Structures are given as C-alpha cells and as structure tokens.
Amino acid sequence: MNTDIGELIESFELLGDWESRYQYLVELGERLAPMPEAYKTDANRVVECMSLVHVAAHPDPEHSGRVVYWGDCDTAIIKGVVALLVGLFSNKTPDEIEALDVDALFQGLKLAEHLSPNRHVGVYAIVNKMKAQARRLAV
Secondary structure, eight states, rough: OOOSHHHHHHHHHHOSHHHHHHHHHHHHHHHHHOOOOOOSSSSBBOOSSOOOOOEEEEOTOOOOOOEEEEEEEHHHHHHHHHHHHHHHHHHBOOHHHHOOOOOHHHHTHHHHHHHHHHHHHHHHHHHHHHHHHHHHHHE
C-alpha cells in the first residue's frame, strides 16, 4: 500500500471514474488486516461515524518512536477509507502523522464529492481520532 499522499492521489487518478475508485476503496477494505477483537473497545470507537468504526494506535515494536494502526468498519466503502488511512498513518512518528495534509488527500481523491455530508464528517472524525491516538503515544 502506498503511504505517500501524492502517490495515493496518482493511483486513484489512474482509475478514472468514481465507480472504479469506489471499487478500489472496497477492495482496500477487503484486504485490511483483521483487527484483533481486543482493540474493538469503546475507547477506540469513532462515535461520530454512522458506521461502526474502530481505530487503534500502538507503538511499532520494530521501530522506536513510530506508530502502527489497526482499523475496522462494518461498511465496505468506509472500511476502504479506514484501510487507506491505516496505510498512510502507520510506520510514521506522531509528528509526521500530525503534519499529514489529509485535506489534500481527500480533495485529490474527490471523496467529498461522492460521500454524503454525514459520511464526510465521519471520515474526518476517523482522522482526528487517529491523530489524537498518535499524540497520546508521543508523551
């Protein structure tokens, strides 16, 4: 999975129409590593989402100072967005995660044009939760 915003946008642009992009997001979600049930807690739930979404950050055991994420969702399209974010945010430091320009990513993917306003709010809630989790690991 690409972990650079520019590369992600380029990959999606190659897909052309929204139907192809949607299908790709669904496929990303299907390939997302299963989240251990132990991480599906209320503390890791993104309550602002209409879908049932969990994200969990933990220190990367192989790279000191870096963060890795688990994620899951009960809706195919949002699970794909979670997979995209897990790939983008994982293996970075909390400072690198904080600096990620997720607005540029979502604009480049044209997500806002194709997601309902409620889903759009939920997607940003996922990002905010993931960034907050990284900040907690930084201290």
